[in-house]
Amino acid sequence: MKRNSCVRLRALPLVMAMSLAMVLTVFVTGCSSSSSSSKSTSKKASEKIELVHKGKLTVASDLANPPFDYMEGTTKKGFEVELMDALAKKLGLTVNYLNPMKFDSIIPTVKQGGKADVGASNFTITADRKKEIDFTDAYIDSNQGIVTSKATASSVGSDVNVLNKSGVTVAVQSGTTGESWVEENLPNAKVVALDDPISALSGVSTGLYNAAVADLPVMQYEVKNSYTSLSVAKEIATGEQYGIVVSKDNPALTKALNKALKQLRKDGTLSTFEKKWFGVDYEAQSASAAATSTTTNGDAGSVVVSKATARPNEDGGDRVIGGINTRLTWEATTKVEDGVSSVTLKLPSDASFEGSTTKVTVLKGLTRVNIDGKATAKGNTVTIKFASPIPNGSLLRLEITDMKFPNQGGKYQVTGSYTTAAGVKGTLPASAKIKTISNTPVQQIVMWLDGQPWVTAWNSVPFLNMFFKPQLLVTSFVSLFGGWVLCLLIVVISYPFAIALGLLFAMMKISRFKVLRGLASIYINLLRGTPLFLQIYIMFFGLPMIGINIDNNVLGVIVMAINSSAYQAEIYRAGILSIPNGQYEAAASLGMNRAQTMFTVILPQMVRRVIPTVTSDFITSYKDTSLLSSVGVMELMMFSKNLTTTTGNITPYMAAAIYYLIVTLPLIKVVSIVEKHLADAENGVGPRPRGRAAKRVEAAEGEKGESAEQDAEPKDTSAFEALAAPFRSHASQEA
């Protein structure tokens, strides 16, 4: 019997591995075959629009960005909702909104296909996102807005750097332009990335966060309608544009949507919607801004460089790493009456501009002027020629993707020159220094992986690419490490408190006093009867409201401890009640009082019985720390969510899964070992004590001999003495 079970045990991992491999193979082949079939159809689909449901345009959205898209009761409302409806009508379709999804899951959903045709949720058109999916033409221009309490609004409005301090928390929506703006421009502040802009505003209104940065129209709408205690402190001219997300496999749909969009713009529908929802006709504004033309006077004028930053790399945390592609953002205000027709940016010779993907944003005030630019990269310089001259007094932003700083890192300045429309040349003043750090080993691994043929082959399978992209797996592991450590810290620190509180409430629950029992019942039932998620929200938004400001991580520990304590109180109570009455009676008959009975007889036995259940609860708590990501505690899920939102790839979640399993699998094993041990102990199976018992017999005999005839037999005495050595003084007194 025993040998059998042993063989079975040894064979188990092998069987499991085999079955897992089989499942995976089926899955992968299944996926690749389906994807190849979808690819073959997509070739045909270049002329034909592919739809998930026939005659319906299925839209994925988070529906949490009023006035763009939101839920009022069960009806979907907003500018975008009406726009999608109008677009669908133009295509001869009816619109079908899916239930609200998390923002970070919309792009992967559209990309994978089968669930939604398009994604519409204030998606700013970015080069990164374009790698994963297609965008339609922009349907609206937008900016970002900083919202603070009314009291601090004016100081922030006059100088944003008030927020650029440690100890300041700024809430953003994870994976948005607002988030990267804060990371780039307020590096000293703590960024808290949340699921939607509304929770960011809630946090600011309760005092949990100092400011929130999100899409300006959303902010304006909310401040006017719901969060009246707040105000938009500053508008940040980002000149971003929103587009509709479409799968790359469905180019016909993108084309059709673009065509419909053009029609809506032309026939004034778009203007009507804008007036209805924002009270402003953005279309007319940008048209008038573009119309401001200049007359030539041949003056070179000047250009004031206001900013030059590079985007932190994914695995460098908030730092820019040399030797890998990043994005350079350069901003300047032109004071050239003739207008600027081209700009050449220059970096030190060891930096390089590789691609020519450059985004040009021209803003007059807060209004975007549509001017295209064509970039030509050459070594350490890049020249951007504009389709039409940049009007005088406008803010020019150039975002150059695919550029690299030197491997060794350092501080770099952007210099260069510009040409006016009249052909006059001017020199650009040097920008502020951009700090970069040297290339990391991780990045070298990624670059090595990039060059491996098997990696390319692996990534060509859509399933593997989406879930297990090797490069992303490597960077994810590094980026997630901090989050994992925080998860562990939170649960490890909170657990002793949870145990202590749990014991306290378990004792209260079995107390003789009605009041204590009642209090414990209320505590336990309230906590067990409500979701942890809700408790987190109440604590994080509620405590600052009543003037208690605690560090987010500490608050996380507190919430986890309190939540877990309720479950543990029940575990302990059940454990105590499972101890047979005879144990109490035996203790009582020895004359023990209640406390002695509890601490020497009942609790030690209870502890043994509850170890497996408590370990399971520990595993649950550890996993539940993921819920803290919803209020911006930078734990494991938070990091993976951010990475997934920026990359549109699921791999970071897989890395997170591995991080969770690293802890949970050994613990699960421990539970099963402990359970077996306990069962053995209860049945009297298991090793018998050896050696010591025999000595005790001798010792007992020695003791007897001693009392009979003092020191008669030295041999016996020595045996006794050997045993009693640590207690010699007592023993000799006794004798």
Place this chain on the structure above:
Amino acid sequence: MKSFMKSGAKELEVPPAMDAEEAARKAYEHDQGLTKHTFKPGEHPIVRIEHLNKTFTDTPVLRDVNLDVWNGEIVVVLGPSGSGKSTMLRCINMLETPTAGHILIEDQEITGSKKTDVNKLRRDLGMVFQGFNLFPHMTALENVMVGQVKVLKKPKEEARVEALKQLKAVGLADRADYKPPQLSGGQQQRVAIARAVAMHPKVILFDEPTSALDPELVRDVLNVMRDLALHSGMTMIVVTHEMDFARDVADRVVFMEGGVVVEQGLPSEVFDHPKAQRTKEFLGHIR
């Protein structure tokens, strides 16, 4: 929550405890000839049960039980199951709270005492349970030590020596480091006896100590008890079904049925010449 922690059952109308001298004199006269115990002049009973009543939710289990036990006496309580023997025993050390009546240990009233006093009085009353009730997380040695250390506040080493002595007395010195689940039922019960004896109580109560044991293990336990009865000089009240043990060891046999003491006397008298009809039936039934 646990039954032994409950208190305050409704009081019945019961005459107050008698004057101690008067009661002792009456008991002395009454018990003369009923027991092998050799009385000393002016001796007071060590355990005195007076008009003891116990009712479990309207079911009377003990009805006006009166019994005196003398210092050093071995009293064996017999009777069919449900006769109230165990309940009477459990009332003596307050594991059950009497509904009415008085129990005096060395003239000190135990019923209606404060909790702390009860704990103190219980030190003088050892108890051996039918189900052993050893502490499973402690070794045999620790089981025997724990009461001495926690309750009597003896130094650990002193308690260890005493515990080893008692384990040796019950023939289990070589099992000192075993945990209860690793011991047989008979061995566990012997450890339980050692645990009770190590506290040096004035009275030791045995609640059907062999009923949960396999027949072949009963003998060892009975031998230990017999040894204890003959050599320790400790007062013992034993509830059991072991007739031979009762006949050999008891100073007095008490026969109970229906919550009442039906008959008591010398073992030879009760076994060979039972007076009450129910005693006759019971003993006839057993044989």
